[in-house]
Amino acid sequence: MNKEKRRQILERLRDNNPNPQTELNWSTPFELLIAVLLSAQATDVSVNKATDKLYPVANTPEGLLALGVDGVKSYIKNIGLFNSKAENVIKTCRALIEQHHGEVPESREALEALPGVGRKTANVVLNTAFGWPTIAVDTHIFRVSNRTKFAMGKNVNDVEEKLIKVVPKEFKVDVHHWLILHGRYTCLARKPRCGSCIIEDLCEYKEKVYPDS
Known part of the structure; x- marks a missing residue:
């Protein structure tokens, strides 16, 4: 895909959604960190159901640490892998208190050092x-980037590197949200909704799917 076509795609996505937001519910960096940590192999809907009940009770490292592993589990048991996630939440809270004065660090290295936090979460x-x-780069972004030919790669790291390279600076902050939402609601895994896609004519996917096909 050439440079001009990529720009047109990004401009259309921006025009359609000028201020994209995550679908996870959060009001502080700590709430976001915990929500993202819980969202691995789980839907944002399931995470929001859990945190909507959890955060009014405890939404700080100190508060969650006071709940303990079993207390956290009681709020997140509807989420996949809740046992290991509860352990990581408590370990992360303890690390934030002991190493960062209870604040979420604005540092990739420090974030990735937290239990359960990998590159994607950071x-x-x-x-x-x-x-x-x-x-x-999650599964949605990986799929959209490869299927459209916008930024092709064999794994998520390859796609991330390619996106960082080909996305102009003015679009970089928001492109993550545009692509994930596009993959979640339009460019679906099994049957993409090409007929209602705002970038259909720019997409280089050869096996486009339409309602009557």
Whole structure:
């Protein structure tokens, strides 16, 4: 895909959604960090159902630490892998208190050192909470980037590197949200909704799917 076509795609996505937001519910960097940590292999809907009940009770490292592992589990048991996630939440809270005065660090290295926090989670927090031009590549973004030929790669790291390289600076902060929402609601895994896609004519996917096909 050439440079001009990529720009047109980004301009259309921007015009359609000028201020994209994560669908996870959060009001502080700590709430976002915990929500993203819980969202691995789980839907945002399931995470929001859990945190909507959890955060009014405890939404600080100190508060969650006071709940303990079993207390956290009681709020997140509807989420996949809740046992290991509860353990990581408590370990992360303890690390934040002991190493960062209870604050979420604005540092990739420090974030990735937290239990259960990998590169993707760190990218989301840096981008969404702090406005960094990072691009967290999940399954939706990986699929959209490869299927459209916008930024092709064999794995998520390859796609991230390609996106960082080809996305102009003015679009970098928001491109993560545009692509994930596009993959979640339009460019679906099994049957993409090409007929209602705003970038259909620019997409280089050869096996486009339409309602009557």
